[in-house]
Amino acid sequence: MSNSEYALFARLEAKTGKEDEVEEFLRSALPMAQEEEKTTTWFALKFDxxxxxxxxxxxxxxxxxxxxxxxxxxxxxxxxxxxxxRPPQIEEVEVLEAKHP
Structure with missing residues (x-):
């Protein structure tokens, strides 16, 4: 299919008062993701x-x-x-179809 058929989705719930620190942690993780040779795409998300x-x-x-x-x-x-x-909820998912640039 593509170079991104295998995926992970992790949901993180910040402790009260730690929201900014979780956001900063995610922002600071981008360089680590960029170093990973086999990570095709990496997104840090904020739902609320x-x-x-x-x-x-x-x-x-x-x-x-x-x-x-x-x-x-x-x-x-x-x-x-x-x-x-609570501990991160991490799910292994399969990408059925994708659009890449």
Whole structure:
């Protein structure tokens, strides 16, 4: 299909008073995503004042697993207790179709 058939969607719920820190964490993660050879696309999302997300795509399962074992996931795990109201909800998803530039 494409170079982004495999994907992850993570939903993050900030603790009260930690919303700005979660947003800053996500903004600061972009350079780490750019370093990942097999991360095709990476998006940091904000749904409302306390709900955030990450959506990223990969060409294969190896790329997806490398991301799950990478710097962003590690940094998120280290910060989760301090910043998040609950553990991140991470779902592996399959991209059926996509439009790329």
């Amino acid at each position: 004042e306390s709900t955030f997300g990450i959506y990223d795509t990969f060409p294969d399962e190896e790329g997806r697993q490398a991301h799950l074992d990478g710097k962003i996931a590690s940094a998120l795990e280290e910060s989760a207790d301090e910043l998040l109201a």
